[in-house]
Amino acid sequence: MNATMAMQILNLGNNSLSGELPNCWTKWPSLNIVILSSNRFSGEIPSSVGTLRDLKSLHLQKNNLSGEIPSFLRNCIKLQVLDLSENELDGNIPRWIGISLTKLIILSLRSNKFRGHISHKLCALSSLQILDFAHNNLSGSIPRCVGNLSAMEHSLEDSPFQLNVSAGNGYLLEHEFVMMKGQLLEYSRILYLVKVMDFSSNNLSGEIPTEMTNLKDLPSLNLSYNFLTGRIPANMGNMRMLESLDLSVNELSGPIPESMSSLTFLSYLNMSDNQLSGKIPTSTQLQSFNASSYSGNKLCGLPLMDKCSAVGTEPSSIQTSGGRGEGHGEEINWFFVSMALGFIMGFWSFLGPLVINRHWRCRYYRFLDEMWWKISDFLCKYCF
Known part of the structure; x- marks a missing residue:
């Protein structure tokens, strides 16, 4: 019994356990690490988890x-x-976190x-x-105070913290899956070096806060698939450690800031499907x-085919009346005309609504994205 009460690490992850989580956590008051991820647990998080005052790491991701x-988690100070990702949890994200x-x-x-807004209390x-x-139903604007997240603002080279949580004589190397550079990547030994902010696939609106550019030590920022408007902050280049930036499928307008030319570590960029313009x-x-990184905008200049003029974008190719056949009427090939009309009608019948209605298009993209996640999760569980 004393050995049970002194247990500090419980790792039952990556199994096929099901049913509700038992409400008996008071029997293990010394637990530091609980890993129940990648199972089939359902129901709510039991209240007795809040009695684990020494808990440092809680992994409940990839369940149902x-x-x-629950508010009692505030006791796990x-x-x-x-990590509660990939479940069916709902409600607002609590301010008390x-x-x-x-x-x-x-x-x-x-x-x-x-759902609901991102509380400014999280900036503490x-x-x-x-x-x-990512992949929730959050709305409202991004809090300006996100620029105060000091661990993303300053280098942690001198920090003593390592994401290898120890528990008495026990030891566990933490690992985490994060979306980085357009891919879902797993980090473990170098996890303490990883810094990610991902608000993608929500219903966030408003402008990208200028204060966000204070995060000079943030390597990965993903704000894609939202309804963000306005211009990209002019001093985006201050985020000098950026390696991965995804602003795609929003309603951002104006030019790409000149300061972004100084992002020398940038190796992944997606700004497609916005309303950006200029060179x-x-x-x-x-x-x-x-070129796909910039598609769906009104941009010009390399790597796009559209060249820039003094007033904007020139067509990539201009049809002239000279050359072969000049001065002679050309016979119209009605067969090809009918093919073109048929293609246009088919396109607007099936894909037109996705082009015209941005909300439908976002839902369609999110559906494909969620199907990809489910297929990937199935393959990870049953094929490897």
Whole structure:
């Protein structure tokens, strides 16, 4: 019995356990690390989890848990890692997370059903290195105070913290899946170096806060698939450590800031499907990306085919009346005309609504994205 009470690590992850989580956590008051991820647990998070005052790491991701984030978790004030991603949790993201769980370094709520606004109280999490709210139903604007997340603002080279949570004589190497450079990547040994902010696939609106550019030590920022408007902050180039930037499928307008030409570490960029216009700034990095990174905008200059003029974009090719057949009427080939008309009618019948109605298009893209996630999760569970 004493050995049971002294247990500090419980790892039952990556199994096929099902049913509701038992409400008997008071029997293990010394637990530091709980890993129940990648199972088939359902129901709500039991209240007795809040009695684990020494808990540092809680992994409940990839289950079928439902309900809201329970308020009793605020008692787990030593939590450094809280991963509730890929469940069926809903409700608002609690403000008390930013008040009570001040030692959090990883907060992942990806792929749930959370709604409401992002509370400015979360900006008090000064140690936060991974903030992942992607694939939810969050609305409202991005809080300006996100620029105060000091762990993303300053280098942590001198920090003693390593994401290898120890528990008495036990030891566990933390690992986490994060979306980086357009791919879902797993990090473990170098996880302490990873810094990610991902608000993608929500219903966020308003402008990108200028204060966000204070995050000079943030390597990965993903704001794609939202309804963000306005211009990209002029001093975006201040985020000098950016390696991955995804602003695609929003309603951003205006030019790409010249300051972005100084982002020398940038290796992944996606600004497609916005309302950006003007010349792509000249730099080694920005011209090295595929043209698809800029598609769906009114941009010009390399790597696009459209050349820039003094007043804007020139057509990539101009039809002239000279050359072969000049001065002679050309016979119309009605067969090809009918083929073209048929293609146009078919396109507008099936794909036209996706082009015209932006909300339908976003839902269609999100549906494909969610199907990809489910297929990937199935393959990971049953094929490897």
